[in-house]
Amino acid sequence: MAGDDHAAFRRSQGDFDALFRSHYAEIVRYLAARLGSRDDAADVAADVFVAAWRGVPRLRYRGRPVLAWLYRVASNMANDRLRERMREPVPTDAVSGPGVPDAAETVADRDALDRALRRLPPDQQLAVHLRLVEGYSFAEVGRLMGRSAGACQMLVLRAGRQLRETLEREGIHVSG
Amino acid sequence: MSPADEREAARRLAAVLDGAEAADPDLAATARVLLDAAAAVRFDVPEADLERALERARPAPTRPVRRLRPAVAVLAAAVVLAAAILFALPFGSGPVTVDVQARALGALGRQGDVLAVAEVVRPGPGGSFPASLRTGWIEVGGARQRWTQSTADGTIVAETLVDQGRVTRYDPAAHSAVIAASCTALASGCTDAVDPIAFYRRALAAAGPLRAHAVTRNGRRVYQVSLPVQRLGAVRIVQVATIDAATYRPLRIAWRELGPAGGARTFALIVVRSVTVNDAAQLGPGVLDLELPPGTAVTQLTAPGVPVRLLATRRLGVSQARALDPRPWWLGRAYRGHRLTRIDLLRYTGGTAVRMRYGPVTVWSYGRVIPPPLLGAREPAKTIPVAGGVARFYATRSGILIGERSTPAGTVAVRAAGNGDAFTAITKARPLE
Secondary structure (H helix, E strand, O other): HHHHHHHHHHHHHHHHHHHHHHHHHHHHHHHHHHHHHHHHHHHHHHHHHHHHHHHHHHHHOOOOOOHHHHHHHHHHHHHHHHHHHHOOOOOOOHOOOOOOOOOHHHHHHHHHHHHHHHHOOOOHHHHHHHHOOOOHHHHHHHHHHHHHHHHHHHHHHHHHHHHHHHHOOOOOOOOO | HHHHHHHHHHHHHHHHOOOOOOOOOOHHHHHHHHHHHHHHHHOOOOHHHHHHHHHHHHHOOOOOOOOOOOOHHHHHHHHHHHHHHHHOOOOOHHHHHHEEEHHHHHOOOOOOOEEEEEEEEEEOOOOOOOEEEEEEEEOOOOEEEEEEEEOOOOOEEEEEEOOEEEEEEEOOOOOOOEEEEEEOOOOOOOOOOOOOOHHHHHHHHHHOOOOEEEEEOOEEEEEEEEEEOEOOOOOOEEEEEEEEEOOEEEEEEEEEOOOOOOOEEEEEEEEEEEEEEEEHHOOEEEEEEEEEOOOOOOEEEEOOOOOOOOOEEEEEHHHHHHHHOOOOOOOOOEOOOOOEEEEEEEOOOOOEEEEEEEEEEEEEEOOOOOOOHHOOOEEEOOOEEEEEEEEEEEEEEOOOEEEEEEEOOOEEEEEEEHHHHHHHHHHOOOOOO
Protein backbone atom coordinates (compact mmCIF):
# COMPACT_ATOMS: atom_id res chain seq x y z
CA MET A 1 0.00 0.00 0.00
CA ALA A 2 2.78 2.37 0.96
CA GLY A 3 4.51 1.33 -2.25
CA ASP A 4 1.42 2.31 -4.25
CA ASP A 5 1.26 5.67 -2.51
CA HIS A 6 4.93 6.25 -3.16
CA ALA A 7 4.49 5.36 -6.83
CA ALA A 8 1.52 7.76 -7.05
CA PHE A 9 3.65 10.43 -5.40
CA ARG A 10 6.37 9.92 -7.98
CA ARG A 11 3.85 10.04 -10.82
CA SER A 12 2.45 13.31 -9.47
CA GLN A 13 5.95 14.76 -9.48
CA GLY A 14 6.27 14.13 -13.19
CA ASP A 15 2.95 15.15 -14.68
CA PHE A 16 1.86 18.75 -14.22
CA ASP A 17 -1.31 18.38 -16.31
CA ALA A 18 -2.51 15.36 -14.36
CA LEU A 19 -1.78 17.07 -11.05
CA PHE A 20 -3.60 20.18 -12.18
CA ARG A 21 -6.65 18.33 -13.53
CA SER A 22 -6.88 16.19 -10.40
CA HIS A 23 -6.79 18.94 -7.85
CA TYR A 24 -7.48 22.34 -9.41
CA ALA A 25 -11.19 22.34 -8.57
CA GLU A 26 -10.70 21.51 -4.91
CA ILE A 27 -7.94 24.08 -4.52
CA VAL A 28 -10.27 26.70 -6.07
CA ARG A 29 -13.03 25.73 -3.63
CA TYR A 30 -10.64 25.90 -0.70
CA LEU A 31 -9.38 29.32 -1.74
CA ALA A 32 -12.92 30.58 -2.38
CA ALA A 33 -13.83 29.69 1.18
CA ARG A 34 -10.69 31.37 2.51
CA LEU A 35 -10.92 34.49 0.36
CA GLY A 36 -14.67 34.87 -0.04
CA SER A 37 -14.44 35.29 -3.80
CA ARG A 38 -14.44 32.76 -6.59
CA ASP A 39 -12.65 35.09 -8.98
CA ASP A 40 -9.82 35.70 -6.53
CA ALA A 41 -9.73 31.99 -5.83
CA ALA A 42 -9.32 31.11 -9.51
CA ASP A 43 -6.50 33.68 -9.88
CA VAL A 44 -4.64 32.47 -6.83
CA ALA A 45 -5.20 28.77 -7.64
CA ALA A 46 -3.32 29.05 -10.92
CA ASP A 47 -0.44 30.72 -9.04
CA VAL A 48 -0.55 27.96 -6.44
CA PHE A 49 0.08 25.29 -9.06
CA VAL A 50 2.85 27.26 -10.73
CA ALA A 51 4.57 27.94 -7.41
CA ALA A 52 4.01 24.44 -6.08
CA TRP A 53 5.33 22.89 -9.27
CA ARG A 54 8.64 24.67 -8.82
CA GLY A 55 9.07 22.94 -5.48
CA VAL A 56 7.59 19.58 -6.42
CA PRO A 57 10.76 18.04 -7.94
CA ARG A 58 12.59 18.63 -4.65
CA LEU A 59 9.88 17.04 -2.51
CA ARG A 60 10.82 13.87 -0.70
CA TYR A 61 8.16 11.26 -0.03
CA ARG A 62 7.35 11.21 3.67
CA GLY A 63 4.06 9.34 3.54
CA ARG A 64 2.06 12.36 2.42
CA PRO A 65 0.64 12.90 -1.07
CA VAL A 66 1.66 15.82 -3.29
CA LEU A 67 -1.82 17.23 -2.61
CA ALA A 68 -0.70 18.01 0.94
CA TRP A 69 2.00 20.25 -0.54
CA LEU A 70 -0.55 21.95 -2.79
CA TYR A 71 -2.77 22.76 0.19
CA ARG A 72 0.20 24.12 2.08
CA VAL A 73 1.15 26.42 -0.77
CA ALA A 74 -2.51 27.42 -1.22
CA SER A 75 -2.85 28.23 2.47
CA ASN A 76 0.28 30.39 2.42
CA MET A 77 -0.86 32.23 -0.69
CA ALA A 78 -4.31 32.78 0.80
CA ASN A 79 -2.64 34.28 3.88
CA ASP A 80 -0.58 36.57 1.63
CA ARG A 81 -3.67 37.66 -0.30
CA LEU A 82 -5.59 38.36 2.90
CA ARG A 83 -2.70 40.41 4.26
CA GLU A 84 -2.64 42.41 1.01
CA ARG A 85 -6.34 43.07 1.37
CA MET A 86 -5.88 44.33 4.89
CA ARG A 87 -3.36 46.85 3.60
CA GLU A 88 -5.66 47.92 0.76
CA PRO A 89 -9.23 47.53 1.98
CA VAL A 90 -11.71 46.49 -0.68
CA PRO A 91 -15.29 47.78 -0.52
CA THR A 92 -17.39 44.94 0.79
CA ASP A 93 -19.78 45.03 -2.16
CA ALA A 94 -16.87 44.17 -4.45
CA VAL A 95 -16.32 40.83 -2.77
CA SER A 96 -18.49 38.22 -4.42
CA GLY A 97 -19.49 35.28 -2.30
CA PRO A 98 -18.32 31.80 -3.19
CA GLY A 99 -21.66 30.25 -2.52
CA VAL A 100 -24.66 29.01 -4.42
CA PRO A 101 -27.28 30.83 -6.47
CA ASP A 102 -29.34 33.28 -4.49
CA ALA A 103 -32.43 32.11 -2.69
CA ALA A 104 -33.96 35.07 -0.94
CA GLU A 105 -34.72 33.39 2.34
CA THR A 106 -31.23 31.98 2.78
CA VAL A 107 -29.00 34.80 1.59
CA ALA A 108 -28.58 36.43 4.99
CA ASP A 109 -27.81 33.16 6.74
CA ARG A 110 -25.48 32.06 3.99
CA ASP A 111 -23.53 35.30 4.06
CA ALA A 112 -23.25 34.96 7.81
CA LEU A 113 -22.01 31.40 7.40
CA ASP A 114 -19.45 32.46 4.79
CA ARG A 115 -18.18 35.19 7.08
CA ALA A 116 -18.08 32.88 10.07
CA LEU A 117 -16.17 30.28 8.08
CA ARG A 118 -13.59 32.85 6.98
CA ARG A 119 -13.00 33.86 10.59
CA LEU A 120 -11.92 30.36 11.60
CA PRO A 121 -8.22 29.73 12.12
CA PRO A 122 -6.65 28.36 8.92
CA ASP A 123 -6.08 24.85 10.28
CA GLN A 124 -9.73 24.56 11.33
CA GLN A 125 -10.85 25.88 7.94
CA LEU A 126 -8.68 23.34 6.18
CA ALA A 127 -9.96 20.44 8.28
CA VAL A 128 -13.58 21.48 7.64
CA HIS A 129 -12.89 21.91 3.95
CA LEU A 130 -11.19 18.55 3.50
CA ARG A 131 -13.72 16.56 5.51
CA LEU A 132 -17.00 18.29 4.68
CA VAL A 133 -16.54 20.04 1.35
CA GLU A 134 -14.27 17.50 -0.36
CA GLY A 135 -15.49 14.46 1.52
CA TYR A 136 -12.18 12.95 2.60
CA SER A 137 -12.32 10.59 5.56
CA PHE A 138 -10.74 11.78 8.80
CA ALA A 139 -7.88 9.34 8.20
CA GLU A 140 -7.25 10.97 4.81
CA VAL A 141 -7.60 14.46 6.30
CA GLY A 142 -4.99 13.46 8.86
CA ARG A 143 -2.58 12.36 6.14
CA LEU A 144 -3.09 15.56 4.19
CA MET A 145 -2.63 17.77 7.23
CA GLY A 146 0.19 15.75 8.78
CA ARG A 147 -1.79 15.13 11.97
CA SER A 148 -3.64 12.25 13.55
CA ALA A 149 -7.27 11.61 12.61
CA GLY A 150 -8.24 12.36 16.21
CA ALA A 151 -6.50 15.74 16.09
CA CYS A 152 -8.42 16.57 12.91
CA GLN A 153 -11.69 15.55 14.56
CA MET A 154 -10.85 17.95 17.35
CA LEU A 155 -10.19 20.75 14.85
CA VAL A 156 -13.60 20.16 13.29
CA LEU A 157 -15.31 20.12 16.69
CA ARG A 158 -13.71 23.44 17.60
CA ALA A 159 -14.60 24.85 14.20
CA GLY A 160 -18.24 23.84 14.69
CA ARG A 161 -18.40 25.45 18.11
CA GLN A 162 -16.80 28.63 16.88
CA LEU A 163 -19.15 28.82 13.91
CA ARG A 164 -22.14 28.50 16.24
CA GLU A 165 -20.79 31.18 18.56
CA THR A 166 -20.17 33.55 15.67
CA LEU A 167 -23.63 32.97 14.23
CA GLU A 168 -25.30 33.36 17.60
CA ARG A 169 -23.52 36.67 18.07
CA GLU A 170 -25.20 37.70 14.81
CA GLY A 171 -28.56 36.58 16.16
CA ILE A 172 -28.76 33.33 14.20
CA HIS A 173 -29.69 30.40 16.37
CA VAL A 174 -28.85 26.95 15.05
CA SER A 175 -30.74 23.89 16.20
CA GLY A 176 -29.94 20.32 15.32
CA MET B 1 -14.49 19.71 29.97
CA SER B 2 -11.52 17.39 30.38
CA PRO B 3 -9.28 16.57 27.39
CA ALA B 4 -10.69 13.04 27.39
CA ASP B 5 -14.26 14.40 27.25
CA GLU B 6 -13.25 16.72 24.43
CA ARG B 7 -11.78 13.84 22.46
CA GLU B 8 -14.94 11.83 23.02
CA ALA B 9 -17.10 14.77 21.88
CA ALA B 10 -14.93 15.16 18.75
CA ARG B 11 -15.25 11.44 18.03
CA ARG B 12 -19.04 11.53 18.44
CA LEU B 13 -19.28 14.59 16.20
CA ALA B 14 -17.19 12.78 13.57
CA ALA B 15 -19.64 9.87 13.74
CA VAL B 16 -22.61 12.22 13.27
CA LEU B 17 -20.89 13.84 10.30
CA ASP B 18 -20.42 10.34 8.91
CA GLY B 19 -24.17 9.83 9.05
CA ALA B 20 -24.86 8.50 12.55
CA GLU B 21 -27.91 9.84 14.35
CA ALA B 22 -27.08 12.48 16.96
CA ALA B 23 -28.50 11.63 20.36
CA ASP B 24 -27.42 14.95 21.82
CA PRO B 25 -29.16 18.12 20.49
CA ASP B 26 -26.05 20.23 21.09
CA LEU B 27 -23.96 17.88 18.96
CA ALA B 28 -26.67 17.81 16.31
CA ALA B 29 -26.65 21.62 16.16
CA THR B 30 -22.85 21.68 15.82
CA ALA B 31 -23.02 19.11 13.04
CA ARG B 32 -25.80 21.07 11.35
CA VAL B 33 -23.85 24.34 11.30
CA LEU B 34 -20.76 22.59 9.94
CA LEU B 35 -22.74 20.86 7.19
CA ASP B 36 -24.49 24.12 6.28
CA ALA B 37 -21.18 25.99 6.18
CA ALA B 38 -19.67 23.32 3.93
CA ALA B 39 -22.71 23.33 1.65
CA ALA B 40 -22.46 27.10 1.33
CA VAL B 41 -18.96 26.92 -0.16
CA ARG B 42 -19.36 23.77 -2.25
CA PHE B 43 -19.56 24.40 -5.99
CA ASP B 44 -18.48 22.78 -9.21
CA VAL B 45 -15.67 24.18 -11.32
CA PRO B 46 -16.66 23.79 -14.99
CA GLU B 47 -14.28 21.71 -17.03
CA ALA B 48 -13.89 24.52 -19.56
CA ASP B 49 -12.66 26.85 -16.77
CA LEU B 50 -10.22 24.20 -15.62
CA GLU B 51 -8.83 23.72 -19.11
CA ARG B 52 -8.44 27.47 -19.64
CA ALA B 53 -6.64 27.80 -16.31
CA LEU B 54 -4.41 24.87 -17.20
CA GLU B 55 -3.48 26.46 -20.53
CA ARG B 56 -2.40 29.60 -18.68
CA ALA B 57 -0.57 27.84 -15.89
CA ARG B 58 1.16 25.05 -17.81
CA PRO B 59 4.93 25.42 -17.47
CA ALA B 60 7.06 25.67 -20.59
CA PRO B 61 7.93 22.20 -21.87
CA THR B 62 11.68 22.78 -21.82
CA ARG B 63 13.40 21.79 -18.63
CA PRO B 64 16.60 23.40 -17.44
CA VAL B 65 19.65 21.66 -18.81
CA ARG B 66 21.46 19.86 -16.07
CA ARG B 67 25.12 19.11 -16.08
CA LEU B 68 25.56 15.42 -16.52
CA ARG B 69 28.22 13.52 -14.77
CA PRO B 70 30.64 11.91 -17.22
CA ALA B 71 29.46 8.37 -16.53
CA VAL B 72 25.84 9.35 -16.92
CA ALA B 73 26.70 11.24 -20.10
CA VAL B 74 28.38 8.15 -21.55
CA LEU B 75 25.39 6.02 -20.61
CA ALA B 76 22.98 8.53 -22.13
CA ALA B 77 25.00 8.62 -25.35
CA ALA B 78 24.91 4.82 -25.50
CA VAL B 79 21.14 4.82 -25.06
CA VAL B 80 20.71 7.43 -27.79
CA LEU B 81 22.96 5.41 -30.11
CA ALA B 82 21.06 2.22 -29.39
CA ALA B 83 17.77 3.99 -30.06
CA ALA B 84 19.11 5.41 -33.30
CA ILE B 85 20.24 1.97 -34.45
CA LEU B 86 16.89 0.47 -33.50
CA PHE B 87 14.92 3.04 -35.49
CA ALA B 88 17.34 2.84 -38.43
CA LEU B 89 16.86 -0.89 -38.85
CA PRO B 90 14.38 -1.70 -41.62
CA PHE B 91 11.27 -3.55 -40.52
CA GLY B 92 12.30 -3.26 -36.88
CA SER B 93 10.27 -5.44 -34.54
CA GLY B 94 10.09 -2.99 -31.60
CA PRO B 95 6.68 -1.80 -30.44
CA VAL B 96 5.26 1.07 -32.47
CA THR B 97 3.85 3.81 -30.29
CA VAL B 98 1.01 5.86 -31.71
CA ASP B 99 -1.15 8.70 -30.48
CA VAL B 100 -4.42 6.99 -29.70
CA GLN B 101 -6.37 10.00 -28.47
CA ALA B 102 -7.26 11.71 -31.72
CA ARG B 103 -8.11 8.44 -33.47
CA ALA B 104 -10.21 7.17 -30.57
CA LEU B 105 -12.07 10.46 -30.43
CA GLY B 106 -12.58 10.40 -34.20
CA ALA B 107 -13.99 6.87 -33.96
CA LEU B 108 -16.81 8.22 -31.84
CA GLY B 109 -18.20 10.51 -34.50
CA ARG B 110 -18.19 14.22 -35.13
CA GLN B 111 -20.20 17.14 -33.87
CA GLY B 112 -23.82 16.56 -34.80
CA ASP B 113 -23.59 12.75 -34.98
CA VAL B 114 -25.51 10.54 -32.61
CA LEU B 115 -24.00 7.39 -31.11
CA ALA B 116 -26.11 4.31 -30.52
CA VAL B 117 -24.54 2.39 -27.67
CA ALA B 118 -25.05 -0.88 -25.84
CA GLU B 119 -22.96 -1.65 -22.81
CA VAL B 120 -22.90 -3.90 -19.77
CA VAL B 121 -21.99 -2.28 -16.46
CA ARG B 122 -20.46 -4.72 -13.97
CA PRO B 123 -19.11 -4.24 -10.46
CA GLY B 124 -15.37 -4.15 -9.92
CA PRO B 125 -13.57 -6.79 -7.82
CA GLY B 126 -15.33 -7.13 -4.49
CA GLY B 127 -18.32 -5.12 -5.68
CA SER B 128 -21.79 -6.43 -5.16
CA PHE B 129 -24.18 -4.60 -7.45
CA PRO B 130 -25.60 -6.79 -10.20
CA ALA B 131 -24.61 -6.25 -13.82
CA SER B 132 -27.02 -4.14 -15.83
CA LEU B 133 -27.45 -3.57 -19.53
CA ARG B 134 -27.71 -0.08 -20.92
CA THR B 135 -28.78 0.77 -24.44
CA GLY B 136 -29.08 4.33 -25.53
CA TRP B 137 -28.25 7.34 -27.63
CA ILE B 138 -25.64 10.01 -27.11
CA GLU B 139 -25.43 13.32 -28.92
CA VAL B 140 -21.80 13.79 -29.96
CA GLY B 141 -20.48 17.10 -28.67
CA GLY B 142 -23.96 17.91 -27.44
CA ALA B 143 -25.60 17.84 -24.10
CA ARG B 144 -28.18 15.09 -24.51
CA GLN B 145 -27.97 11.44 -23.58
CA ARG B 146 -30.80 9.00 -23.22
CA TRP B 147 -30.58 5.38 -22.16
CA THR B 148 -32.62 2.44 -21.01
CA GLN B 149 -31.31 0.35 -18.15
CA SER B 150 -32.40 -3.25 -17.82
CA THR B 151 -31.52 -6.24 -15.69
CA ALA B 152 -29.90 -9.42 -16.98
CA ASP B 153 -33.36 -10.93 -17.60
CA GLY B 154 -34.41 -7.96 -19.75
CA THR B 155 -36.65 -6.19 -17.22
CA ILE B 156 -36.51 -2.45 -17.85
CA VAL B 157 -35.77 -0.74 -14.56
CA ALA B 158 -35.17 2.85 -15.63
CA GLU B 159 -35.29 5.24 -18.55
CA THR B 160 -32.94 8.19 -18.15
CA LEU B 161 -32.56 11.41 -20.09
CA VAL B 162 -29.76 13.89 -19.45
CA ASP B 163 -30.40 17.17 -21.21
CA GLN B 164 -28.11 20.17 -20.53
CA GLY B 165 -27.16 18.53 -17.23
CA ARG B 166 -30.77 18.15 -16.14
CA VAL B 167 -31.57 14.52 -15.29
CA THR B 168 -34.96 12.88 -15.76
CA ARG B 169 -35.22 9.32 -14.50
CA TYR B 170 -38.42 7.41 -15.19
CA ASP B 171 -39.24 4.29 -13.22
CA PRO B 172 -41.74 2.37 -15.35
CA ALA B 173 -42.67 -0.07 -12.61
CA ALA B 174 -43.66 2.68 -10.17
CA HIS B 175 -44.97 4.88 -12.99
CA SER B 176 -43.06 7.74 -11.44
CA ALA B 177 -40.22 10.05 -12.43
CA VAL B 178 -37.60 12.12 -10.67
CA ILE B 179 -36.32 15.31 -12.26
CA ALA B 180 -33.13 16.92 -10.98
CA ALA B 181 -31.44 20.10 -12.18
CA SER B 182 -28.15 18.20 -11.99
CA CYS B 183 -26.97 14.72 -11.11
CA THR B 184 -25.58 16.07 -7.86
CA ALA B 185 -29.16 16.54 -6.66
CA LEU B 186 -29.80 12.79 -6.87
CA ALA B 187 -29.37 10.86 -3.66
CA SER B 188 -27.68 8.06 -5.58
CA GLY B 189 -25.19 10.54 -7.03
CA CYS B 190 -23.65 11.22 -10.42
CA THR B 191 -22.06 7.86 -11.17
CA ASP B 192 -25.55 6.55 -11.80
CA ALA B 193 -26.62 9.48 -14.00
CA VAL B 194 -24.09 9.52 -16.78
CA ASP B 195 -23.67 7.21 -19.72
CA PRO B 196 -20.22 5.58 -19.55
CA ILE B 197 -19.50 6.12 -23.26
CA ALA B 198 -20.43 9.80 -23.01
CA PHE B 199 -18.20 10.08 -19.94
CA TYR B 200 -15.36 8.31 -21.76
CA ARG B 201 -15.73 10.57 -24.78
CA ARG B 202 -15.64 13.66 -22.57
CA ALA B 203 -12.41 12.46 -20.92
CA LEU B 204 -10.87 11.70 -24.32
CA ALA B 205 -11.73 15.17 -25.58
CA ALA B 206 -10.07 16.71 -22.51
CA ALA B 207 -6.97 14.54 -22.77
CA GLY B 208 -3.84 15.52 -24.60
CA PRO B 209 -1.97 13.03 -26.78
CA LEU B 210 -2.17 9.50 -25.38
CA ARG B 211 0.74 7.47 -26.66
CA ALA B 212 0.39 3.70 -26.49
CA HIS B 213 1.50 0.63 -28.35
CA ALA B 214 -0.77 -2.21 -29.40
CA VAL B 215 -0.78 -5.41 -27.40
CA THR B 216 -2.67 -8.64 -27.93
CA ARG B 217 -5.46 -9.46 -25.49
CA ASN B 218 -7.66 -12.51 -26.08
CA GLY B 219 -6.44 -12.71 -29.66
CA ARG B 220 -7.27 -9.10 -30.41
CA ARG B 221 -4.91 -6.18 -30.95
CA VAL B 222 -5.79 -3.44 -28.51
CA TYR B 223 -4.45 -0.29 -26.95
CA GLN B 224 -4.79 0.32 -23.26
CA VAL B 225 -4.75 3.91 -22.04
CA SER B 226 -5.44 5.74 -18.79
CA LEU B 227 -7.42 8.91 -19.24
CA PRO B 228 -6.93 12.02 -17.10
CA VAL B 229 -8.82 12.17 -13.85
CA GLN B 230 -12.43 13.27 -14.19
CA ARG B 231 -14.70 14.32 -11.40
CA LEU B 232 -18.16 12.81 -11.23
CA GLY B 233 -20.01 14.41 -8.34
CA ALA B 234 -17.99 13.61 -5.27
CA VAL B 235 -15.94 10.88 -6.92
CA ARG B 236 -12.63 11.32 -8.76
CA ILE B 237 -12.41 8.75 -11.49
CA VAL B 238 -9.61 7.52 -13.69
CA GLN B 239 -10.84 5.60 -16.71
CA VAL B 240 -8.64 2.81 -18.02
CA ALA B 241 -9.85 2.11 -21.54
CA THR B 242 -9.13 -0.87 -23.74
CA ILE B 243 -9.43 0.30 -27.33
CA ASP B 244 -9.68 -1.85 -30.45
CA ALA B 245 -6.49 -1.29 -32.46
CA ALA B 246 -8.35 -1.60 -35.77
CA THR B 247 -11.45 0.52 -35.19
CA TYR B 248 -10.24 2.66 -32.26
CA ARG B 249 -13.59 2.10 -30.55
CA PRO B 250 -13.67 1.29 -26.84
CA LEU B 251 -14.09 -2.36 -25.88
CA ARG B 252 -13.90 -2.09 -22.14
CA ILE B 253 -13.61 0.75 -19.66
CA ALA B 254 -12.62 0.36 -16.02
CA TRP B 255 -13.71 3.10 -13.63
CA ARG B 256 -11.12 3.51 -10.93
CA GLU B 257 -11.83 5.73 -7.97
CA LEU B 258 -8.86 7.84 -6.99
CA GLY B 259 -8.03 8.41 -3.36
CA PRO B 260 -6.29 11.56 -2.16
CA ALA B 261 -2.92 9.82 -2.11
CA GLY B 262 -3.31 8.82 -5.75
CA GLY B 263 -4.14 5.18 -5.01
CA ALA B 264 -7.07 3.78 -6.95
CA ARG B 265 -9.51 0.89 -6.90
CA THR B 266 -11.70 -0.38 -9.70
CA PHE B 267 -15.35 -0.08 -8.79
CA ALA B 268 -17.10 -0.58 -12.13
CA LEU B 269 -16.28 -2.28 -15.41
CA ILE B 270 -18.07 -1.28 -18.58
CA VAL B 271 -18.03 -3.84 -21.37
CA VAL B 272 -18.98 -2.13 -24.60
CA ARG B 273 -21.13 -4.40 -26.74
CA SER B 274 -21.60 -2.00 -29.62
CA VAL B 275 -21.09 1.61 -30.65
CA THR B 276 -22.38 2.87 -33.97
CA VAL B 277 -22.14 6.38 -35.35
CA ASN B 278 -25.33 7.77 -36.88
CA ASP B 279 -26.14 10.91 -38.77
CA ALA B 280 -28.61 12.78 -36.56
CA ALA B 281 -30.63 13.81 -39.61
CA GLN B 282 -31.28 10.15 -40.47
CA LEU B 283 -32.69 9.26 -37.07
CA GLY B 284 -36.32 9.35 -36.17
CA PRO B 285 -37.55 12.15 -33.96
CA GLY B 286 -37.60 11.52 -30.27
CA VAL B 287 -34.60 9.22 -29.86
CA LEU B 288 -33.05 11.83 -27.60
CA ASP B 289 -36.26 12.72 -25.81
CA LEU B 290 -38.02 11.08 -22.94
CA GLU B 291 -41.74 11.60 -23.02
CA LEU B 292 -43.25 10.64 -19.71
CA PRO B 293 -46.44 8.60 -20.04
CA PRO B 294 -49.65 10.35 -19.01
CA GLY B 295 -50.30 10.14 -15.31
CA THR B 296 -46.63 9.76 -14.33
CA ALA B 297 -46.05 11.04 -10.82
CA VAL B 298 -43.17 13.50 -11.07
CA THR B 299 -40.94 14.65 -8.23
CA GLN B 300 -38.74 17.66 -8.92
CA LEU B 301 -35.74 17.59 -6.62
CA THR B 302 -34.42 20.71 -4.95
CA ALA B 303 -31.66 22.38 -6.93
CA PRO B 304 -28.23 21.03 -6.00
CA GLY B 305 -25.96 23.22 -4.00
CA VAL B 306 -28.80 24.86 -2.12
CA PRO B 307 -28.05 24.26 1.53
CA VAL B 308 -30.73 22.03 2.99
CA ARG B 309 -31.30 23.29 6.49
CA LEU B 310 -33.42 21.55 9.05
CA LEU B 311 -35.90 24.16 10.24
CA ALA B 312 -38.03 22.19 12.64
CA THR B 313 -38.76 18.70 13.92
CA ARG B 314 -42.23 17.73 15.14
CA ARG B 315 -42.99 14.46 16.84
CA LEU B 316 -46.12 12.78 15.53
CA GLY B 317 -48.41 10.01 16.63
CA VAL B 318 -49.52 7.32 14.20
CA SER B 319 -52.92 8.94 13.63
CA GLN B 320 -51.26 12.32 12.92
CA ALA B 321 -48.88 10.65 10.46
CA ARG B 322 -51.82 8.91 8.80
CA ALA B 323 -53.45 12.30 8.26
CA LEU B 324 -50.46 13.62 6.30
CA ASP B 325 -50.77 14.12 2.59
CA PRO B 326 -49.00 12.36 0.97
CA ARG B 327 -49.21 9.55 3.47
CA PRO B 328 -45.77 8.36 4.61
CA TRP B 329 -44.59 4.77 4.25
CA TRP B 330 -43.87 2.49 7.17
CA LEU B 331 -43.10 -1.05 8.28
CA GLY B 332 -46.09 -1.46 10.57
CA ARG B 333 -46.25 -0.90 14.31
CA ALA B 334 -43.31 -3.25 14.79
CA TYR B 335 -40.65 -4.64 12.48
CA ARG B 336 -38.52 -7.69 13.21
CA GLY B 337 -39.01 -7.39 16.94
CA HIS B 338 -38.41 -3.63 17.02
CA ARG B 339 -41.35 -1.42 17.90
CA LEU B 340 -42.01 1.78 16.03
CA THR B 341 -40.55 4.05 18.67
CA ARG B 342 -40.76 7.44 17.05
CA ILE B 343 -42.27 9.31 14.12
CA ASP B 344 -40.86 12.72 13.23
CA LEU B 345 -42.00 15.25 10.68
CA LEU B 346 -38.88 17.16 9.62
CA ARG B 347 -39.27 20.49 7.89
CA TYR B 348 -36.30 21.47 5.72
CA THR B 349 -35.74 24.51 3.58
CA GLY B 350 -37.64 23.49 0.45
CA GLY B 351 -39.68 20.55 1.71
CA THR B 352 -40.53 18.03 4.37
CA ALA B 353 -39.67 14.44 5.23
CA VAL B 354 -41.11 11.89 7.63
CA ARG B 355 -38.78 9.65 9.62
CA MET B 356 -39.87 6.49 11.41
CA ARG B 357 -37.53 4.62 13.72
CA TYR B 358 -37.54 0.88 14.38
CA GLY B 359 -34.41 0.09 16.38
CA PRO B 360 -31.54 -0.06 13.85
CA VAL B 361 -33.85 0.53 10.87
CA THR B 362 -35.11 3.97 9.87
CA VAL B 363 -37.72 4.58 7.20
CA TRP B 364 -37.82 7.94 5.43
CA SER B 365 -40.53 9.32 3.15
CA TYR B 366 -39.64 12.47 1.28
CA GLY B 367 -40.49 14.55 -1.76
CA ARG B 368 -38.31 17.17 -3.40
CA VAL B 369 -35.76 17.57 -0.63
CA ILE B 370 -33.42 14.68 0.06
CA PRO B 371 -32.71 14.52 3.80
CA PRO B 372 -28.95 15.05 4.28
CA PRO B 373 -28.40 11.74 6.13
CA LEU B 374 -29.39 9.94 2.93
CA LEU B 375 -26.94 11.70 0.63
CA GLY B 376 -23.55 10.74 -0.65
CA ALA B 377 -23.36 7.69 -2.90
CA ARG B 378 -19.92 6.97 -4.35
CA GLU B 379 -20.71 4.07 -6.65
CA PRO B 380 -23.41 3.31 -9.20
CA ALA B 381 -26.62 2.37 -7.43
CA LYS B 382 -27.70 -1.25 -7.54
CA THR B 383 -31.10 -1.46 -9.16
CA ILE B 384 -33.07 -4.57 -8.31
CA PRO B 385 -36.65 -5.47 -9.24
CA VAL B 386 -38.89 -5.90 -6.20
CA ALA B 387 -42.60 -6.56 -5.93
CA GLY B 388 -44.44 -3.63 -7.46
CA GLY B 389 -41.41 -1.83 -8.86
CA VAL B 390 -37.65 -1.56 -8.57
CA ALA B 391 -35.49 -0.57 -5.63
CA ARG B 392 -32.15 1.18 -5.79
CA PHE B 393 -29.47 0.54 -3.23
CA TYR B 394 -26.47 2.68 -2.56
CA ALA B 395 -24.03 3.32 0.25
CA THR B 396 -23.42 6.70 1.81
CA ARG B 397 -19.85 7.90 2.15
CA SER B 398 -19.70 6.45 5.61
CA GLY B 399 -20.76 3.06 4.26
CA ILE B 400 -24.33 3.05 5.55
CA LEU B 401 -26.59 1.21 3.13
CA ILE B 402 -29.69 2.96 1.82
CA GLY B 403 -32.47 1.24 -0.11
CA GLU B 404 -34.87 3.55 -1.93
CA ARG B 405 -37.83 3.23 -4.24
CA SER B 406 -39.89 5.77 -6.08
CA THR B 407 -43.49 6.21 -5.08
CA PRO B 408 -46.19 8.30 -6.72
CA ALA B 409 -45.68 10.90 -4.00
CA GLY B 410 -41.89 10.95 -3.93
CA THR B 411 -39.39 8.51 -2.50
CA VAL B 412 -39.29 6.08 0.36
CA ALA B 413 -35.86 5.18 1.71
CA VAL B 414 -34.66 2.74 4.32
CA ARG B 415 -31.46 3.08 6.29
CA ALA B 416 -30.19 -0.19 7.67
CA ALA B 417 -26.99 -1.74 8.90
CA GLY B 418 -26.56 -4.45 6.27
CA ASN B 419 -27.44 -5.38 2.69
CA GLY B 420 -29.96 -8.04 3.67
CA ASP B 421 -31.66 -5.78 6.22
CA ALA B 422 -32.05 -2.93 3.74
CA PHE B 423 -33.35 -5.23 1.02
CA THR B 424 -35.90 -6.90 3.27
CA ALA B 425 -37.05 -3.62 4.78
CA ILE B 426 -37.54 -1.82 1.46
CA THR B 427 -39.58 -4.72 0.13
CA LYS B 428 -41.76 -4.69 3.26
CA ALA B 429 -42.30 -0.92 3.34
CA ARG B 430 -45.84 0.15 2.46
CA PRO B 431 -48.03 3.23 2.79
CA LEU B 432 -49.17 3.80 6.34
CA GLU B 433 -52.61 2.22 6.46
